[in-house]
Amino acid sequence: MREYSPLFNMSDRMINLLTEISEEVGRVSVVLSGKMNPLLRKENMIKKVYASLAMEESDISFEQIRGFIYGGNPIDNHKDMRVVKNLYEAYDMSFKLNPYSINDLFFAQKMILSGFTIESAEFREDKAENNDRVIFDSNAIPSRFIPGAVRDIFEWYKKAKLHPVIKCAIVYHEFELLQPFAVGNGPLSRLWLDLLLCKWKDIFFCMSVENELYYRIQEYKELTYSIGRPEESDKFIEFILETILFTLKKAQIEEKIPVWGKESDASFTTGDSIKWEMPLGSGMTVNDEKTVGREVSDGSKNTAVNTNNKTSENIFAKRLGNALGNEVLTTNEIMLRLGMTHKPTFRKNYLNPAIEMGLVEMTVPGKPRSRYQKYRKIS
Template identity: 30%
Template sequence: MKYQPPYTITPEILNRVALISEVIGRLTVLTDQARALRLRRINRIRTIHGSLAIEGNTLSESQITAILDGKRVIAPPREVQEVKNALAAYDRFDTWRPEAETDLLEAHRILMSGLIDEAGRYRHGGVGVMAGQQLIHMAPPAERVSQLMGDLFGWLAVANAHPLIAGSVFHYEFEFIHPFADGNGRMGRLWQSLILARWNPLFANIPVESLIFEHQTEYYAALQESTRQTDSAPFIAFMLRMILVTVTTSTPEVAPEVTPEVRLLSVLTSEMTRQQLKKALALKDDEHFRKAYLLPALEAGLVEMTIPDKPRSSKQKYRLTDKGRRVMAQHGGG
């Protein structure tokens, strides 16, 4: 009897599949080859930054760009190696087949080369998923991994589910099995992108990873809830929401310039507090908001404090500067 992952197709999931398909159809018409090549480099950097940042890598998009350009970057050697490996893996992206287990092992070997001893091989020991000091998932025993992965690839090869659903199901099942000693998160996200790119090549250039990074607490919560329910529907719904937001905001015309600070400007309609800004951006993590959004906007002179001499004041608010207004005018008002 062939393996069938447990998942329920809810109305919410069907609606998101329809909306994503509609937006992707419009983007396919709008994106010419020259623009696609230009976006590919920019969005690949954003994708690599998002995926590695979820795993704790601290390098910025500008540092990743420098590494891509062959420049020297002063940073922890392991983090530089992670970026080089990710760049090498994405260079091979178009050659891999989603249903080929050997391709997944090859991708892991490239992605984790020089980082772990078992690069390109399934783990030989137990492994768990940690959230800080808390164990949130204990993966199946190592002796079951090969069979479980074989079953999963067997299902994917014949699955008749829409790729948006099949990709999310594979991603969840992969994370549940946690087949490698390390690198499972980035591999799961990479393989979902590969499944989607075989449906529509635009997904090779759409940085869903960046949005997952901004909502990583929800990402882990969706994984946990799916495990609790023995049904990957919560994770499917979460991933489709991330994909829908990404494809809706990453239009060919604006994708190169929509940095986090520009997104901040787009919601800053008046004088607003940090909490109001975070809510408008649908962000929960205060430290990520501060480092990725607020500080870059302040340092670039796009935003200013209403009480600059008391930066920690409980009454502190933020507003656009003249420079910030000019930037938003260039973006058509946001």
């Protein structure tokens, strides 16, 4: 019997991406050392759930998901609430799964589908008409090959001597090609990609590759249409590697998560002095101690502190402008790109300064809180 070999050819582009990914993993590991707490992981699981569902064209908002996870605030649609609960719980327990186990794959699929009327969480079967003539999508792999193919993929992953990250990308590619289940393939494939990455380096618990995939959803869809042909499969794997690299480059600890783990909007009263964690790559020192608005003995404001705050505003505003690029985006879309979840912090530290500095403008300037409001970068 011929040994299984995935459909790809190692390219120079893949090698260069793997080199960059390794460098970024080293950088992020140092910066995150000692700072990966349960709250940070929870925030990123919420982002993963939101982005993964958004890729399935779900209209559940980030605020709904976060409110439900933190406070149990019900989501209007009971089905949506069940979807969020199931996927969040699957991410929460994924570190306990064996990434090479078909039984664990079934278990994760059953978790995602829990509470829904689904005939089976087993591998899909080709449909049969009343006359028992088997029919299937011409673009789909016939179902009789699925069990053996999944088993071969897992065995290959365990034995292959390739870099772990490219093996993760290849497994994701194979899942997208096979579409092994009748429903739920997208969220399950992304869950398994996350699981494999986290098994390789635990820093991926604290970042969301799903977010970056969602940012690039159109390119992602175009590539999946042609998946299965050698050259197109290589492009898809390169795309996944790029996505992982961009996720690492954007990796950050948000300023709203203080070191003691209690959530805050990073807006402190006069005289407060706290230690807080700044976004990585912002040009500021992580875990730097800031004194906010402290008054000196003569009653005047500390000039150094005010200058420091102004510098922070400039940095945040420029980061927002870079996140916008040449696109016109909503508040939620910009926050997703920045990896932020707390809207008051975003408005106070990023959006308002950027507008005041003339870097960003509203598409509906007369109604700042309009539901149709979007923002564009001023050239």
